[in-house]
Amino acid sequence: MSVLEASDLTVPDRLHGVSAALRPGEVTAICGPNGAGKSTLLACLAGLLAPAAGEVRLDDAPLAALRPRERARAIGFLPQDGEVAWDLTVEALVALGRLPWAAPAAENRAAVAQALATLDLSRLAKRQVSTLSGGERARVLLARVLAGSPRWLLADEPLASLDLAHQLALAGHLRAQAAGGAGVVLVVHDLALAMNHASRVLVLSNGALAADGPPEQALAEEVIARVWSVRARWLGEPGARALVAG
Amino acid sequence: MTRPALILILALLLTVPLSLLAGRVWIDPLHPVIANATVILVDLRLPRAVLALVVGAGLGASGAAMQGYLRNPLADPGLFGIAPGAALGAVCAFFFGYASQGVLLPVFALAGAAGAMALLALIAGRTGSVALFTLAGMMIASLAGALTSLAISLSPNPFALSEIVTWLMGALADRSWHDVAIAAPPTALGLALLWLAGRSLDALSLGEAAARSLGVEPARLLWLMVLGVGLTVGAGVAVAGIIGFVGLMVPHMVRPFTDRRPSSLLVPSALGGALLLLVADAACRVLPLEGGELRLGIALSLLGAPFFLGLLLRMRKGLA
Incomplete structure (x- = not known):
């Protein structure tokens, strides 16, 4: 089974000996207060940041030993900024996800068409990116990652800056990827989103792992009080929880 | 082949x-x-036309690659400081009196371009950081500019002075097959290297982190850019002096007709640069001007500066 495993990751001033074995088929949310090291951990897992100590292993081989293109085929990464420098068409942008593959053109086209269809974007294929709404743009950027058919999908705050309907839709797409066998790892700021959509939550506090487990456990009220120094209560049913302060 | x-x-x-x-x-x-x-035809105009094609193709393609690399439509190959470095090399040839031997002037210019490239790689080569690279390039451009001014102010005699100043203006007049032989091979090699950088430049459209996650190696890309831009621009300056704005204008003009990926801009920009320089050079020849023909470098600056200004005004809405 494909496993992405961090052992004793240390990045000066950011992470202090974080270990976690991530499994495919799960949506793992990385939570924590500002500056806790969430994005740093994600960048290490994606192979974009070399830790000062410790290592990340993919399927029992050190990630650092993989050639960049091999790593890129296995791990898709969606950064937070969502930058697109040129006004590409949706189709051309999504096709960038195929760059790590030296595949025949027909195969690339099929993968792009499938990624567009998966995220319900086929009718936007010829549109310029600049004409899209925020929600459409977020889906297009996710489709870019899916087009590379990575076994691991790592995303930094993919749900931030989306309205409720788009958050739910995109979270649904991410869960579907996990259900299809991919490993999904997300940095999530909004604890209710993590609670409702993740199957596992890692809580970071000051660069160290403060909790790791199913959301009900890792985001229990006492953990929130300890890590965020906020007294808060969960309301609602499992899968539709809301967090209220006080 | 695209349309x-x-x-x-x-x-x-x-x-x-x-x-x-x-x-x-x-x-x-x-x-x-x-x-x-x-x-x-054969000894005067044909080599001149071929040279315009070679130099224009190099400037156009390196402009397109630079805009892709810096993710900025206002970027120009001059930002790397390679053209001023090559110019300084040529000015040294005039200053020390080597310019009269036909081969030595371009050799000095290429050495100047190589010096600027080496300095760039030394300062920013390890990190592969685009910002550090641009700042280093600007520093090298200022340094080369200052040293060029120093050479002008200290020039040994009025002839050297006038030769330096005239040469810096950039022109293709009175060039021979000899100059074509000097400029064409490095330009061809440079174009090939920029072509190799195309896919990485496409990935860079999504930002540095996303590009790296797609398997782009920043250090490899940086070397392709330094060598590609260095060879094309260095070879151009070596035979034609400073010809600005081609690398800025041409990618702009052709971009709307492509799918806007940096890689699909490279070939049309090379062809467009060749066309622009060829037409501009022919126009310089034909314009009836007292006291000789209009210098190509001046002509393109007269075209390019208003173009750049228009571009800035159009982008001002987005920036303000």
Whole structure:
């Protein structure tokens, strides 16, 4: 089974000996207060940041030993900024996800068409990116990652800056990827989103792992009080929880 | 072959013969009454036209690559400081009196370009950081500019002074097959390296982190850019002096006709640069001007500066 495993990751001033074995088929949310090291951990897992100590292993081989293109085929990464420098068409942008593959053109086209269809974007294929709404743009950027058919999908705050309907839709797409066998790892700021959509939550506090487990456990009220120094209560049913302060 | 590239090739097939006929002395292809028409064509105008194509292609493609690399439509190959470095090398050849030996001037210019490239790589090569690279390039450009001014102010005699100043203006007048032989091989090699960088430049459209996650190696890309831009721009400056704005204008003009990926901009920009330089050079030859012909470098700056200003004004809405 494909496993992405961090052992004793240390990045000066950011992470202090974080270990976690991530499994495919799960949506793992990385939570924590500002500056806790969430994005740093994600960048290490994606192979974009070399830790000062410790290592990340993919399927029992050190990630650092993989050639960049091999790593890129296995791990898709969606950064937070969502930058697109040129006004590409949706189709051309999504096709960038195929760059790590030296595949025949027909195969690339099929993968792009499938990624567009998966995220319900086929009718936007010829549109310029600049004409899209925020929600459409977020889906297009996710489709870019899916087009590379990575076994691991790592995303930094993919749900931030989306309205409720788009958050739910995109979270649904991410869960579907996990259900299809991919490993999904997300940095999530909004604890209710993590609670409702993740199957596992890692809580970071000051660069160290403060909790790791199913959301009900890792985001229990006492953990929130300890890590965020906020007294808060969960309301609602499992899968539709809301967090209220006080 | 994409449609814009095909159209540009057709345009070139049309303009190259026309440009050969144009000049102070017009040649009528049907009634070549001038006795030495063949000499004018083969030894004067043809090498000049080929040189315009070579230098223009290099400047156009390196401009497109630079805009892709810096993710900025206002970027220009001059930002790397390689053109000023090459100019400084050429000015040194004049200053120390080596310029009269035909081979040495371009060799000095290429050495200057190589020096600027080495300095760039030394300062920013390990990190592969785009910002550090641009700042280092600007620093090198200022340094080379200052040293060029120093050479002008200390020039040993008025002849050297006037030669330096005239040469810096950039021109293709009185060039020979010899110059073509000097400029073409490094330009071809540089174009090939920029072509190799195309896919990485496409990935860079999504930002540095996303590009790296797609398997782009920043250090490899940086070397391709330094060598590619260095060879094309260095070779251009070596035979034609400083010719600005081509690398800025041409990618802009062709971008709307492509799918806007940096890699699909490279070939049309090379062809467009070749076309622009060929037409501009022919126009310089034909314009009736007291005291000789208009310098190509000046002509393109006169075109380019208002173009740049127009671009800034158009972008101002987005920036403000």
